[in-house]
Amino acid sequence: MTSLSEAVRAGAPPEELDGLAPPTEYTAAYLRAEDAEMFQGVADKDVRKSLRVGQVPMPELAPDEVLVAVMASAVNYNTVWSAIFEPLSTFRFLRNFAAQGGWAARHDQPYHVLGSDGAGVVVRAGSGVRHWKTGDHVVVSCVQVDDQEAATQADGMLGAEQRIWGFETNFGGLAHYAVVRASQLIPKPGHLTWEEAACNPLCAGTAYRMLVGDRGARMKQGDVVLVWGAAGGLGAYAVQLVKNGGGIPVGVVSSPAKAEAARRLGCDVVIDRREIGLDDRTADDPTAVIEAGKRLGRIIRREVGEDPHIVFEHVGRATFPISVFVVRRGGTVVTCGSSTGYQHGYDNRYLWMKLKRIIGSHAANLQEQWELNRLISSGRIVPTLSAVYPLAEIAEAARSVQANRHIGKVGVLCLADGPGQGVTDPDLRARVGEKRLDLLRDLAPTA
Known part of the structure; x- marks a missing residue:
């Protein structure tokens, strides 16, 4: 542990942090370029075989970047990819x-430091950084944009040079230090611990843009919203945003533990995948898709009296054709990913003849992230953390997500030497309540 790392852990003041040099190497979770072909022809591509933890060189800081001492991070599905x-x-x-x-x-290295979430302390700021300084407690948006692109001025997600940090760039958040553009930074909510704060930005921001933002489904009060994977990283925030915005969340889950999680998060209706008759072969059989869609539609109408206005999609190939079928006439399917495969097939008649819409959505721009952070900072949206691993066990943490054993978000402690640290507003934490902030922590992972 370096002097700077020890000082950050101890909560040293900014002037002390400024006087300590960053290390020349730091601990990080990374991949090796030489391993890129290791899974060719392998059925079980076990991430525990490719993910490594060790020392990597500290990169030089660009004028518009900050160096963040990362206290905690989180696993996202892009870590698995x-x-x-x-x-x-x-x-x-x-x-x-x-x-x-x-x-x-600098980003082209024989190693790739992963991680698209993070919470920590600014320890250096480039010469062009104006709004952030050493000692600031921050969380990190996963989106890096090119502010000299015209499209970025309309919407950060429209720029052709927009990239996801720690996935399409190097020096990500699953490490003791991370290189971050100043335009990625958001104030850390003071009532949250490091690991609670770190688990929110990517998934919560993505769900916000999909459901609430001007470029998403634009959910309104009373909308019935079908959420696939309602207890997963994205779905758990989607359920909260629907409920918080006056909608009616209907969640689909795959186990009793996840059903309990969905209810705690606010689902009005929880449906087990087995009730729909959904399996790995359904998407390849047009007749099976229609039958599964009819079963799902009957359940939703029985429970809430009408078809969904919006379907929150991120599962992809296994569910997308059913989503297009089941959403109501004039309704919207909004999608941000395809964890089960990105080649989708669906019956286009149900799209064009019933005037439905499909909206593609990706992460969130900085304004959307700040608006989402307001909801988190006021306690209206809470973290969905269910498990926390040390950085040394990142491979096991990522494997739990790869195997879909996780509930909500899986956190990773980086420089923080234990959970529960980093709270600077204990009064707000007391008002929100430990029970609500630990909503999912007592639920066992699924087999």
Whole structure:
């Protein structure tokens, strides 16, 4: 442990942090370029075989960047994609980014430091950084944008050079230190611990844009919203946002423990996948899709009296054709991912003849992240953390997500030497209540 790391852990003042040099190497979870072909022809692409923890060189800081001492991070599904080198090796992303030259060239390394969530302390700021300083407690948005692109000025997610930090860039958050653009920073909610704060931005921000933002489904009061994977990383925030906004969340889950989680989060209706008759072969059989859709529609109408206005999609191939079928006439399917496969098939008649819409959504722009952070900072949306691992066990943490054993979000302690640290507003924490903040922590992971 370096002097700077020890000082951050001890809560040292900014002037002391400024006087301590960053280390020349730091501990990180990373992949090796030489392993990129290791899973070719392998049925079980076990991320525990590719994820490593060790020392990597400290990169130089660009003028618009800050160095964050990462206290905690979290696992996202892009960690799994990275670690199985699918659908593309992320080293290809790094090479393409580096081809821009200049500061981007640093990202092309024989190692890739992963992680698209993080909470920590600013310990250095580049010469062009105006609004952040050493000692600030921050959380990190996963989106890096090019502020000199015209499209970025309309919406940060529209720029062609928009990238997901720690997935399409190097020096991510599953590490003791992370290199972050100043335009990614958000104030850390004072009532949350490091691990609670770290688990929110990527998934909660994504769900906010999909459901609430101007470019998403624009949910309104009374809307029935079907949420696939309602107890997962994305779904658990979607359920809260629907309930908080006056909608009616209907969640689909895959186990009794996840059903209990969905109810705690606010689902009015919880449906087990087995009730629908959904299995790995359903999406490949048009007749089975329609039959599963009819079963799902009957359950929803029985419980809430009408078809869903919105379907919250991120599962992909296994569920997408059913989503298009089951959403009401004029309704919206909003999608941000495809964890079961990104080649979707669906019966287009149900889309065009019933005037339905499909909206693609990706992460969230900085304004949306700040609006979401307001809800978290006031206690209206709470973290969905269910498990916390030390950085040394990142492979096991990622495996739990790969195998869909997790509930909500899986946190990772980086420089923090234990859970429960980092609270600076204990009064608000007391008002929100430990029971609500620990909503999912007593639920066992699924087999």
